[in-house]
Amino acid sequence: MEVIVDSLQHNLSGLELTPLDNGFLLTYQQRIILRHTVQAPCLWVGGGEADIEMFRGNFNIKDRLNEKIALTDTVITRQPEGWTVHFSRGESLGTTLVITTDEQGRLKITLQNDDKTHNRIWLRLAAKSEDHIYGCGEQFSYFDLRGKPFPLWTSEQGVGRNKQTYVTWLADCKENAGGDYYWTFFPQPTFVSTQKYYCHVDNSCYMNFDFSHPDYHELALWEDNATLRFECADSYINLLEKLTALLGRQPELPDWVYDGVTLGIQGGTEVCQQKLDVMRNGGVKVNGIWAQDWSGIRMTSFGKRVMWNWKWNSDLYPQLDARIQQWNSQGVQFLAYINPYVASDRDLCEEASKRGYLTKDANGGDYHVEFGEFYGGVVDLTNPEAYDWFKGGIKKNLIELGCGGWMADFGEYLPTDTYLYNGVSAEIMHNAWPALWAKCNYEALQETGKLGEILFFMRAGYTHSQKYSVMMWAGDQNVDWSLDDGPASVIPAALSLAMSGHGLHHSDIGGYTTLFDMKRTKELLLRWCDFSAFTPMMRTHEGNRPGDNWQFDSDAETIAHFARMTTVFTTLKPYIKQAVAQNAQTGLPVMRPLFLHYEDDAHTYTLKYQYLFGRDLLVAPVYEENVDTWSLYLPQDSWINIWTGDTHQGGEITIDAPIGQPPVFYRANSEWAALFGSLRHI
Missing domain, CATH: 2.60.40.1180 (Golgi alpha-mannosidase II)
Structure with missing residues (x-):
């Protein structure tokens, strides 16, 4: 039975609650946000237990759902700054929904289940059949999200990412690594509607945003509470300015980024020098050398991997410190690699363990994750001492060495059965982890006065990565032409991220993942180079099996092609710098939907x-x-x-x-x- 208390015809910052027969209508600046009736309720609650299995960053997620209850009855109470709506079903305990505006005038909706065993919420937001929907972080297969559900969980992006393709089937058969259309390193519970509003959910739990129904969008959250924020604007440009005011904006890029291509090279100091000389003698504009194996190499069946012990390996890279200074004097930066895990068989992991800086297992021992024929400890970034220790390692081992930047890789692998210093469930922290990792890198630059001089780039992200991750890259595309995992997939990835508030994006020229008889062709590398010249950063990657791939120095014609396209890129420097400055000032992305x-x-x-x-x-x-x-x-x-x-x-x-x-x-x-x-x- 519907009970309505007090007058509801009240306008507050464009916010209005209107009674209906057996329900209500919530509008915000002329947009219908909630439509509730007994016959078509907008809220369900239930109880479930997550069943989450992780294998090398790939997740199998199921919900053991005990019940799902539609809350049909409401009691609405007028408050000084909005309304409180108590939802229930007969005598069952229900949910309290508070409608108000925050200090910036945004619509704010908070929900709290009365029964703590009800740890699931399904909220239906009103929609129009003609709506287009964008955002939800970095989406590789779809830009307009209308018509499909999008689970939001940071993970490996998957190999192939299309269940109808042979490559995806092979990856699934081998390691359950094939992925699907929604798999992404950077999910985010934010969407933009063509009604010119955004909706953002503050939570970090597992969520599923389902945009498949013509009349509503159903947001499912695996938690007993939720906070949603909405803002409207008269244009998409103004809307993105408001969204990035909420989430944060990237600073401007270091000036050297625009001065050429960053060459991905592995193999040691002299190999770097030789390849640099070949490319520069061929007329290629080179702004940096990115040597991900600066800390050493580990060979696996997957291919050449990095040694996860984040310090300079002087055996592989002799005299690197002196060579960095020499390269810098020639306008060439040296970039390295790091991630937030430490190899179990190396000394940094031993030190972290002795200090108590690793996440724990159920028995209180250190938790070690299998990363593909080797294990790594998870540095507990929720422990302030561990966080400062790892940040100090970035300052000492990368910044003091003279690195002009690095790849801040991974962040998706926080297992849900590990235990954290802050006491928060790892299931809730899992999505938030990449942004915490970004913050660690950002503060290392900020505290050493290097923000704006040094660049780090990431693949994983979540809410507030906008504030801390200074550059994204698209992750590990296949070295093939597949629509969902080749060069084409980078474009919707950049655009969906742009509509989620992150306006700086680039990709590995030529892709990375080299499996199942894939071999990067010359044509693929050249086409990707063409594309990359019209993005904010040009950077190559050898791939996980360099010997199987066509490389930037494989023949004279390829070198000449890079010479021409890097000249195109550097000629555009003042134009690109202006676009990057706009992104920093207003959140207007560099790569934009039309x-x-x-x-x-x-x-x-x-x-x-x-x-x-x-x-x-x-x-x-x-x-x-x-x-x-x-x-x-x-x-x-x-x-x-x-x-x-x-x-x-x-x-x-x-x-x-x-x-x-x-x-x-x-x-x-x-x-x-x-x-x-x-x-x-x-």
Whole structure:
């Protein structure tokens, strides 16, 4: 039975609660947020027990659900700053929902189950059938999320990521590593609706956002409480500014990032020098050497792995400290590698164990994770002393060495059955872990005065990675042309992350994962290089089996191609810097969906494989092999082909797209038109 107390026709910052027959309607700035009736309730609660198995960062997640109860009855009480709604079902205990606005005027909805055994919540937000939905972190297979559920859990991204493909089947058969369309390093409980509002959930538990019903979005949370925040805007650009004001923004990149490509090289000091000399003598603009094996090598059946003992290996890299200074004097940075785990058979792990800095197992012993033919201890970042110890290691072993940056890898592997210093369940901390890892790296730079000089880049993330992770990369794509795990997948990944508030993104040129007879071809590497020249950072990777892959120095033609495309990238430096500065100031991403600037063009809302690079460049990378023409869509504007000078006014077009001339157009009335036009002569 519905009971309504006090007058509900009250407007507060655009917030209104209106009674219905047997229910209510909550609107916020003319958007319907909640619609509840006895016949169609908006809230369910229940009890469940998570069954989560992890194997090498791949997760099998099931819920042993005891009950799921629709809460149909409500008692609504007017409060000074909003309303309290108590949901129940007959005599059953229920849930208290508080509707108010926070100090910035955002709509804030908090829920708390009365019965602590009810550790599951399903909340249905009102929707329109024509809505498009974007965000939920970094999504590789879909940009518009409408029509599908998206479980939100940080994990390996999976190999292949499409259950219909042979590669994914092979990966599943071998190690349950094939993944699915929603697997991601960087999930986030945030979405943007084309009703021009965002919804963000503060929690870090396992969640499932289901956008498949035409009339509602169902948010499922594996916790007994939840906090949701909403804001509206008159444009998507303003909406992203508000979202990033909530979550944080990345600082501007170090200036050296724009000065060429960062070469991924392994094998020691002299190998780095030799490859650097070859590339620079070939005219390639090189801004850095990224040597992930600076701490040593561990060979496994997967391929060449890094030794997880985060200090300079002087046997493999003799005289590295002196060579770093020499390279720096030539405008070349040295970048390293680190992650938040320590190899069980090395001295850093032994030291962490003696200090009590590792997470624990059920018996109070150190918890060790199997990472693929070796084990690693998990540094307990919830322990302030352990956190400071590891941050101190970053300062001493990387920053003092002279590193210009590093890959801050992993963060997804926190097992849910380990025990943490802060007493919070590892199931709740699992998603939050990557942002905590980002914060550790960020503070190391901040406290040494190196923020803005040194770059670290990450693959894993969660809420507030926007504030602490200065650059993302797309993780471990296959060295193939697959739609869900090749170069094409990087584009929706960048765009979905942009709509989640993180505007800096790049990828391994040529991909990484080399399994099941995959071999990176010359064509794939060159096409990926073309794409990367129109992203905020260019960086190569040898892959996990370098000998199976075509590399940047495999022949003279490849070196010449890198020389030309790095010249394109460095020529665009002032333009890219401006876009990066906008991201730092307002949260406007560098790689943007077209509808950010063409809201009235319905077709732009369906595009996931092309993007705006800053305001004035439109990029549609070629992501198929053996083609020399490409079809794309131009919104209504005056566009000039950056390579030919041909003008187009909009619509579907097909153009010649040979290697070295990726489909890129600039707006004819851009203030940067002269700069863009100069690229035709490179």
